[in-house]
Amino acid sequence: MIETIRPQEIERRSFEIIGEMLQGHPLAPEHEAVIKRVIHTTADFDYADNLVFSAGAVEKGVAALRSGCDIVTDTQMARAGINKTALARLGGQVHCFMSDPDVAQEAQARGVTRAVVSMERAAALGRPCIFAIGNAPTALLTLYTLVEAGQIEPALIIGVPVGFVNVVESKERILTLPTPHIVARGRKGGSNVAAAICNALLYQITR
Template sequence: MKQEHHTPAQIERASMEIIQRELEERGICLPEENAHVIRRVIHTTADFEYVENLYFSPSAVGRAMETLKTGTVIVTDTNMAKAGVSKAALKRLGGEVFCFMAEPEVTEEARKQGSTRAAAAMELAGVRYPKAVFAVGNAPTALLRLCELMEEGLRPALVIGVPVGFVNVVESKERLVETCRKYHIPVITAMGRKGGSNVAAAICNALLYQAAELIQPEKRGW
């Protein structure tokens, strides 16, 4: 065991170096704009498949930077993803993160409509924070409802659509890309089955750190 890596910042820096080295060994050169997000997702999952899975619409990261620098709201579809978003980075940028899954009116609305709480939570978020960054890491039903809301006029600052699973997941991501392309909405997704609340939070954090110009762990104050 290498005893020189002690603090979380040192461990993170060493991890990122290993990831970069292994990418180079595989002959992979990441596009510069998206490199931080891709490396952070690999850091979170130890899964190099995300090099191929992750899809970014043109200038998605650049546009996300502009938004997040102004202290934008992030809405997640699970409390797990919300828990994973860096509160320190949000605080520094003046942003906030919300998840409406546990709101009583979401449960009530889902029951009334015969939909899922995840879908109803997106609706509520669309009303309260229509220009937020929406990060969906779990429920394809949330992503599909978000696509409908965009068809109806919702214009989020960015959609991070990385639900994981075996039913409706692949299709929901394809529809997301198509919908966002149609309305020129920035989107980051992981094509295929993979994703998750951890991946959604990792993408948010990569963007937040970058927006805070705190890409290098040693520069961070937390």
């Protein structure tokens, strides 16, 4: 049966349906808002099991946003999906260096991906950042190397690239770090998932 529902009620009703469908699948209270928003974005209930949270990851991510940290993404799609108005109210902004001409030139000259150079650029920002990676496993691998070398201390790593080459392996490396992280284990993920997680954290402060 087709429901007649006002536009402003669609999201509320969607979350009601998600809650109903998750009955019998208890979620940790601190993770619930993130998991439900990812499911709302993807209509994929596998994320109730696939999302892995380090201890206190949500709390630490919210605290970082509340203190005005920035967000770094690996795609313009993720950047577009993050609620930049909400982030700006907290004093932060979103960065994506992937389309910068000088990043492309340097990557070509060095024989590396733009994701590698982009993460190095982000490390040079000199301010607290959440990294939301939804596409490029090389971005996660570079973050891992930078963290291990002590060159960067992310406030949170959201590791949700989608695909087949180095995707699982890059996520598993992030899971070994002491850095706060939220990772979609396995091959699933995407820029929309990265943005959804960022928004789920933002909405705990701004709504």
